[in-house]
Amino acid sequence: MTGLAVLTAVMFIWPIQGTIALRNALLFFALIWVVVGMRRLPSDVRWSIGVPRVVWWIFGLLTAWMLIQVMGWALAPEKVLNEIRGRWLLNVIVFFIGVSAARLLPDHRQTLLRLLFAVLAVNVWFIVAVDLVHWMQHGTLMRRFGGLEGTNFLEVTGSPDKANYLTNMYLALLFAEVIMKRLGREGALGLGYPAIGLLFAGGLFSSYIEDMRNGTVLLGLMTVLSIGVLISQSPPARRRREIAVALLVGVVGIGFVGYTLSHQQRWKTLLATVPIALDTTHNREWLTGGLPKFPDGQVVNVSNYQRIAWAKEGLHVIWRYPLGVGFQGQAFGYGVDAIYHTDLARGNHSHSGIIDFTDGVGLPGLALWLIFITTLFRSAWRGLATHRVAAAAALGMVVFDYFTRSLVDSIMRDHMWEMFMFMSGFLLSWAMLDQRRSLSDTA
16 A cells, blocks of 8 residues: 555645655655565566566667767756756656556556546646636636646636646546447546546536646547547447547537637737747847737737747757757757857747757657657557557557647656656556456467
């Protein structure tokens, strides 16, 4: 029970601000639990079933590449070395903890996932409850509300992005549950349709309250992916029925996304902002501060302008430094300052996790990361399509959620990256173990 308690506590603490010391202490205890538990396993079976070997090769090659950058051309070698120790290696350890947890909890994997999901549900339903109380008291709903992840979690904080990441992971697990139920199997959470429906309603309401554009778009993409999986994996005799169900889900899901996006003011000026934001030579506000204006004098939306301009300049950094500037969270800022001979961008990121990562590790590092993501998704698809493994469906949705979001949001950092590495390691190992057991049962 020690592992269940420690890992659940870590999951709860991860997104809360100002808890880095406590988070690291809990991860240290989790690592001790893993080491002690692994040593108790018989030596001939300790590592007999794990994850694809290519995963460990990728981690090793990425680490070696980062160290080569430090010894060669990194723009801030000491900082890069600190980031490798404090960020990258921590993520590898967290992944290892997740992999080991699936191995050490053979009879409690579903219990652990339920506990982890319950932690996500606490964040989601806190937002629902507080906002409903606000509506009853004031007659209006709070929007852009960050809940427990905000600086002051009882007021609108203007920073609901971290809360929305948790909501999307929560919804990803529910999508996986629906897929398994429609395929006639029990999901990884073991929920029935009434519970899934209620929990989905809370997740959709929370997503609406958080009002995050990229999170809403991703919700639509997860809906489309789920529909595609259901149609492709349903038996021919039930395919028409599943298509009808999928269309109903699509109408509801895409309808919700369309309604939410149509009420976001940022979309209304997005197209007009694109040429202004892409002209980073004449419109230098992306670097110097402030905001440019439209020809009619209206100020551009800050999110639209900065995201587009920073993405372009992040790609510019990749073009100028294809081997990267050195792995670190502020690689974008260091690259921009090196190109324009300023110190104005120091500490900035591009708001795209993939661009930030590639600015740091370069195209070789990006290639290794994409192989890792592909390996995860391929393992998930094989486990679902061939063996109907519930953990594989959950893994596929979690990986799709994280990777797609990383294209447009800077989530390859801090607790968000660590949570993904832990969840992907745990679900991958669980899926591989169940797949091996399925093969042995049919042999």
